[in-house]
Amino acid sequence: MSDLLRLQVDGPVARITLARAEKLNALTVPMLDALDAACGQLERTPSVRAVVLDSENPKAFCSGADIAEWGALTPSEMWRVWTRIGHRIFDRLATLPQPTIAAIHGLAFGGGLELAMACDLRVAASNSTFALPEASVGAIPGWGGTKRLARLIGPSRAKYMVFRSARIDASTALAWGLVEEVVEAASLSIRAHEIAREIASRAPESVQLSKQLIDAEAGGLSAETIAAGLALALPNGREGAEAFKAKRDPSFTDS
Incomplete structure (x- = not known):
């Protein structure tokens, strides 16, 4: 698939792994293209019944969009390319036929949190931290984050996070409904795949x-x-x- 993102299929469960570990999985256009290709393959593989999305770096699920890629864009380029690509591919992930589970540990910031929210379910390690910090750098969540965050935790809490660029921990994310379960970091992959296999056992x-x-x-x-x-x-x-x-x-x- 890509050196930056891997797709593995094990019977009825597929695993998409973010693999730009040295950059905390900061998202680039090639990573988005690889995710797009993975979604296309999964759409054509009805034998896959559930999908786990995770990271190979224990420090970060995804630190967000790579500012080195989008920081130098003109407003026109930002609209024509960057935001449109992200929206299209995250929406494709969200509308996969198969249920998707984000297994989150460490940082889930900006575009990384938007990526997790594009999944159907989220299981987080107890060391996870969540934020949409775009306002702190003069930007806004551009890949569906405001809509999905408000839907999950309510408009007021979404505003609290976005306006303040506030970071919340895993226990707060669980209490607010941003994630469905919190487990110890060592158990995260096991638990995410347990849920995936349970889903895969259903009709x-x-x-x-x-x-x-x-x-x-x-x-x-x-x-x-x-x-x-x-x-x-x-x-x-x-x-x-x-x-x-x-x-x-x-x-x-x-x-």
């Missing part, structure tokens, strides 16, 4: 349709995608497709 259609319905209710992926799939699976949907291929008029029946 995949039930899990994936439930994900889409919950996300649609929360203002994410439209329920239209479910309806479109259902329509094609029904007898009249199959008849329409067969008639089109046979170049004949369809013969629809009452449900």
